[in-house]
Amino acid sequence: MPEEARDRLGGTAEENRDRLGGTAEENRDRLGGTAEETRIVKRRIHEYPDDSWTIERAVDDGAYKGAKKAITTMQPDEVIDLVKASGLRGRGGAGFPTGVKWSFAPKDVFPKFIVVNHDEGEPGTFKDRELGENDPHQLIEGITIAAWAVQASRAFIYCRGEFALGSRRLDRAISDAYERGFLGEGVFGSDFELEIILHRGAGAYICGEESALLDSLEGFRGQPRLRPPFPAVKGLYGQPTIVNNTETLGNLPDIILKGADWFRQWGTEKSPGTKVLSVSGHVNRPANYEVPMGTSLADVLELAGGMREGHTLKAIIPGGASAPLLTSTDIAMDFESLKEAGSMLGSGAVVFMDETTCMVRNALVTTEFFEHESCGKCTPCREGTWWGVKVLERIEEGDGRREDMDLLLDICDGIDGRAFCPLGDAAAWALRSNVKLFREEFEEHVSLGRCPFEDEAKVLVGAHQGGGSGDAGVMPQPAAGAPSDANTQP
């Protein structure tokens, strides 16, 4: 790699190694290097932690073979059928079947657009960040395959504004790909033309909602659009637009090369493949772990090194701040199982909380986040989150009233199912599960007239005030003194 490029990417291989905090071997361990991980989208990152993001390494490792195969040997419809057969579902949160979404785009309307939702803002989620920073070529290859499948000649990567390193690497990767003829006119010598435009957001969680993302991309206030029409029919600039998540696209090269059956060897019938889980909270080794869909939450906890020493598990957020809480690890991590359990897989952010966590504070932090990030478009989300925060603040500060718990549940009922977009619903789900599962703790706050938890437990409170769109609110605090190699449970 030329020197200047290396500078632009933020350092030499050695420096980057330092940034990751150790040698390749050590990093492998630190990034969850146990045998239980099953890596599709994280494979290259895992195998080449020093330079997985460079085009030299990526191409050497086989990048763009899938895209080349699709464009030079397959019809667009064949690609769509293959992806449908693989059962790949969206990894951004909703889990909609990717091939089916593609097939909604009208065949005879041009231009069509691919938009990558790389605006990872769900509190607790940091998988797309790693994928974008460390394997941008996998994303570009995935975009190329999707663009070929729906015959889009232009793609936009909507990159979260805070991803400074990630956006630099994506920018570099895109120009490298152009240089090698993987993008631009005549991709792989075919007639197919593809242009990729990298766009950085400005720090709004709502812009991760696909239609708000499109408004923001067009230069308007980021606010969700009325549906129908759905983006696949009328999206960016009124044209058919497929919005896919970074991790979803990352699965495509291997699916093209190795087939649907290969992909289906992992996961469940309805949720095939793997999922990158961003594990954080009071665990010993917070990191991204790629595991087969349906892996038990207990195994995930074990991968992450278990709870910090001397503490016990109290609650789990299984799929980002929007997901209702769980209290047990006895559950399979796939779309259906979590839905049955009254929660959701969401973006795959798993936050483990131990007994030092005040659930009123947890509810407050989460609701504050949603209040701060509400776009203000619809009444229930705008006013409901505002009200929820006010009530939770009172309870936490010792001014709670006995009827407040029912009031909070009423507020949740007033938002859930009535908000314009899922942001409001999510705020209600999260708050409701806190009150329902830990009602005694709320009542204790009221009857004591103060928070019964130690101040140290406030580690989760107020962290979001550092700015940005707030995944820091429940980001892991590295456990001091935790053994780095221990796999023990408290």
Place this chain on the structure above:
Amino acid sequence: MTTNGRVKVTINGQTVEAEPGRLLIDVAEEMGIFIPRFCYHPGMKSVAVCRMCLVAVEGMPKLAPACATPVAADMEVNTVDEQAVDAQKGMLEFLLINHPLDCPICDRGGECPLQDQTYAHGPGSSRYVEPKRTYEKALEISDLVVLDRERCVLCWRCVRFSDEIAGDQFIQLVDRGPGTQILTFNDEPFDSYFSGNTIQICPVGALTSKPYRFVSRPWDLVSAPSICAYCSVGCPLTNDVRGGQLVRTQALPNENVNDFWTCDKGRFGYHYVSSEDRLTTPLIRNRKQEFEPVSWGEAVGAATGPLSAGRRVGVIAGGHLTTEDAYGVARLAKKTIGTPHVDSRLQDAGAPYELALEVSDAAGSTATITDLESARTIVWVGPDPKETLPVLYLRLRQAWGDHDTKLIVISARRISLDGFATHVVRCDPGGEALALQGLMDGSELPAASDVGDPLVVCWGPSSPGRDETGIFGAVIELVKAKGAKLLMCPPHAGSQGLIDMGVHPTLDAGYKPARAPGLDTRGILQSAADGELDTLLLVGADPIADFPDSELATRALAGGVFVVAVEILPTESLAYADVVLPSAAYAEREGTFTNLERRLQKLQPVLPPPGSAIEPWKICARLAAAMGDNWGLPDFDDVWTAINADVPSHSGLQADHLRNQPVTPAPYYESGFEGETSSRTIVAGPGGQYPHGHRGGSPFQTGQNWPLSWELRAFEAKQRPGLIPSVPARNGNGAPHVRGSSPPSTAARAPGRFALYSGRLIYDEGAMVSRTTALRGIQKKPFVEMHPDDVKELELSDGDSVVVESDGGAAELRIIVSDIARGAIFVPYDQEGLRANRLIRGASPTVALRKP
């Protein structure tokens, strides 16, 4: 699906057939089921943000917003289902947690959709105990609009109006989440010609009218429907009176005319009606040359002799007279007095409206305003409609925006329509006719193939005093050649009615060619100045201010003629009057205005006229009676009986059709209120009797009226009478005519001379609008628009002063460099400090320019 393509929909157990795709909220409302709402407005696209209209739809997992849910076959809807009612209550509780309960001092209190719907659907009390959101109070975002952000429920109606309808985004959402607020950008003023509409559609008191702020409680108002007296669009309005003063006007919706809107001139320009200098009693000039109040008998007696001079009498009528007044003026002039010298064209002097007879049986439009929306192409030749016919501008914009209509603009200078026109032809001064011919033969526009069916050609006199015969003649040829419809746009509310009734030198009532053509306005004034006339009768006419040659008008009045003037306000011309007869203003009388599409719309009185003022047609009848010609027409019904008999084109219209039935208020839809309060009378009683609460009456008339949210007033609009049918002429009417002469281009121009274009701006020194202080405050300062190369040639630049000189006078004006044809300049007609009619001479006025 039924056989007629409609679908069966069941709402609350009632089944109806509806067009598929129509919005549930509309279909329900037509069935009499009111679904509460804040953000939904039938004139704008749905956004479904307030979530107030959530209803239960069978088979849908969640409640659906009725404003964004199209009806589909066999849809079953429940609007009063337990869940839906719970959602409505919940949404109101959410909206109220941050809404200040300052209803007792809020202008909206009493006619507030939030208040109404809270009564009907809301929870009785709030569980919110924390402090409410506050903002800096009462931001004056313009001279007309005041904003109280803490009252706002963020329905976006104002923002959407600015974006979708007016096309000027002066007002926007800023910040996000619970901090979201409505604001103007960068503290710039809300500088829109249509800003008042946002006040009216605001479902709370967040946007209020500065002139009306704290003036009245709605239940103290006496209201009557009326028609705007300014331009020829004829927006339906309600006039609200408190303590004998006209204190507010609001738009009444009529989808055929104004949709839901009116301009700020129509909305705020009402102060002249209750102005202190209204003429209240007849006046005659005494020997000391002073005006002396006299009785009607004396004044009429003084006028009778001079008016009996037959053909030596000239009659000029102004554009704000009603159709009945026009009938009275024409009958008085042509029959009683016996003079053919009668005209109503002042600022539009030289506009050959009669040419329209070549394409139909009427000297008027063959197109309606709604035809603009079904047209594929619209051609516009005329003034800037945003300044002179503001709501027509909105309708043109709507045609372009919602219906993808192509718009071709032919103009010597940049006008507001250029912003969204498909093609703009920037013709030479006077070259409009050539451009139109080019449009016809395809030479002017490479894309003339876009001129497709249905085609509507709009024409209005583009510059005061210009001879438009060539231009309108070319328009008529285009209409004939393409089988197009014509939308003829005379300037004022009364202009078309005056033509129809024969206040015209060459046309008698019903467009019959006059047997003995008389003099037009210019001819009358010239003859008066030359001493060839003895008497001038001015009915609502102010030639010195309005006629595009002020000097000629002054000479005419100041000469030896006896001047009889019928007026509502003192004007410049009045200074030369010998007899002054006070007349009633539009809010004080019955009558009809005929708008530019020849739609007759009725006025209802809400006030008595001041003093002994009466309607101009009654004044004409009195003068006639004094001259021995007793018409015997005591009231509105009688004058229509006479019009039916005398005016063939209007023979089918009955006074009954024109009269608004006294409105029986519909169920109180905005709130769902039912009961005693909803059955109160809200308009003036039948027969033109004045309601209680008029001038001199008690200011408190709470028992008489019940205030209503504007939506309810909409029900009245549906009662309005229809158009006068017009019959298109049999195709062609023969070979193309070559008419008049309009010096086509710069070639004809003497070196150093510039073609002078002028036109009224929306707010100017007109006698009516200038009585509203707020509008006078935002009047533009005089300026001159010039082509950049012309400016450069004079070695001047944008913003510099230049002296504009004509035979009539000179004015030093600030230069605005603009997209205007070379060799042409534009000066506004009547701004403070500039009377363009002092510069205009003749039918092709030119001026010289020099450095100051």
